[in-house]
Amino acid sequence: MRYIGSVYRPPSEAYSLIVQLTVGCSHNRCAFCSMYREKQFFVRAVEEVLADLAWCRRQYASIGRIFLADGDALIAPAEDLLRILEYIRTEIPECERVSCYASPKSVRRKTDAELRALRAANLQMVYMGLESGSDDILRRMRKGCSAAQIVEAAQRVRGAEMALSVTAISGLGGRAQWQEHAEATGAALSQIKAEYIGLLTLMVEPGTPAFQWVREGTLQLLSPQEVLAETYTLLAHTDSEGSVLRMNHASNYLSLRGTLNRDRKALLDQLQSGMDGSVPLKREDYRAL
16 A cells, blocks of 8 residues: 555544545645645546555455545545545445545535535545634634635535534634634534534644744643633534534543533533543643644
8 A cells, every 4th residue: 555645534534444545635724734734735646546445455355444535535526536436336345435534625626416426436424624613713724714615515515415524623712712713613513513523622733833823922722621611612502413522532631422412411511520620631741633
């Protein structure tokens, strides 16, 4: 298997075969993200991807799930994606699910018919970063789109009957905008109503604008208890019946899991226990991206 540079995948794809369709991220300008900074974005040739899949077919007796990397693999032309999905269907028939990262831009470039065709070809799930529901915070973090555009893209994905996993980043607004971030993000999640919601916690990486802002003092990071208080407010403002919530990323101070809205009270109680010290929080040196 050929990989170009560092390869990333969502926590839920830990046991999936990772196949690199794109290299880097089509946007690659978010102020908080260092994941693909060393890469110049491009879409790999379909023949190379098919050769990787053929190699994996020879190596592995069974491949249950496949994740198409890197960032925003949905940006690849629909015809390329369909060729790859058809190969998986015929040559790796035991594969139950194919998934990838997506962005509002990559969704916008696909017609509804193309999204439905991709779903029919077994692209079952896409992962999309909301990050924040606040347009002001999204602008500062150079996300390249508004909350409304993210919501619209997410709703189109769901309209194509693909499962959708949406992530938000606790602490992204810093101390100055924590409440705006929490309430606006809860409102956006309530509109999207994704099958899965993932909450991460901001960690600033050297070489990113956010890291420089923290050093300058223009972005003040939240304390662990403040992160939990913000998350409490976010969940209190989220109405997303049936969404599976996971806060189990390595960046989080406290792990949470449950189903909204059913488990909201239990989730809020766990957050309160973290805030008042009844349960231990993850040490700073144990956090990671």
